[in-house]
Amino acid sequence: MLAKVYVTLKPGVLDPQGKAVRSSLASLGFLGVEDVRLGKYVELRLAETDPGRARAEVERMCERLLANTVIESYRVEVS
């Protein structure tokens, strides 16, 4: 199975990288960008074939390592 994990900063957590990207976009003339939030994308190829078990396993990985839940949240897609 393929698991896709999106790790993003929780709302309200300062994202200086996002701010820098937004200001670069503005300097390129893309003036309509109100906010930019950067995150991480992780792709995992799993031996597991049951979607439910795969998702549960990946969620445990997120809790333990892939995300720091003090400041980040995550979303898992399994296919």
Add this chain to the structure above:
Amino acid sequence: MKVGVVVFPGSNCDHDAAHALELLGHEPLLLWHKETSLQGVERILLPGGFSYGDYLRAGALARFSPIMAEVGRFADRGGPVLGICNGFQILCEAGMLPGVLARNASLRFVCKHVHVRVEAGESLLTRGLRPGTVLRLPIAHADGNYTLDDAGLDALERSGQILFRYCDEEGQLSAGANPNGAMRAIAGVRSERGNVVGLMPHPERACEGLLGATDGRALLESFLS
């Protein structure tokens, strides 16, 4: 005193720390991160550097090194543990200290001497230092922006777990004196129980006049007393 200095792949202040410990009359023991014995040390120091290249998040991978299970048990028994810079990041990732060290608000790697104000005396790192004392110490990091939710920060304030705040020469807090955007200007904290401490500045690089600052001595002497 025998002090363990843990060496992760990418640690680069391990020898600075060992040098400072020797200078203060102690016996540093470099402990490779794959080891599972602390070899009878009485203190553990997690040094600065870029363990695992800061991959994923600073400190995120180092916390799963074999020796960290032992360091955790040592701390659970009340053993004193100090994390400096990357060591601080590792202790936060391991959940042994509250909070996270996020990317500097400026996005820049900041390498300079800064001032910090002692907030809590009589901690593992600040024995003999009065609250309000201003210290001059070097920093060198890209991820030192201390971050925690408001409730967590309030709890730290109430329990006196904030050890140092960035300030100016006079001890005043200001945005200009905060080198990384740290919430409430926090530069160092202790665990609830007090035997685990971490800070972003480098006391081990501030123990000799030759290096331009000597205020780190008092902190290490406190840790080793």
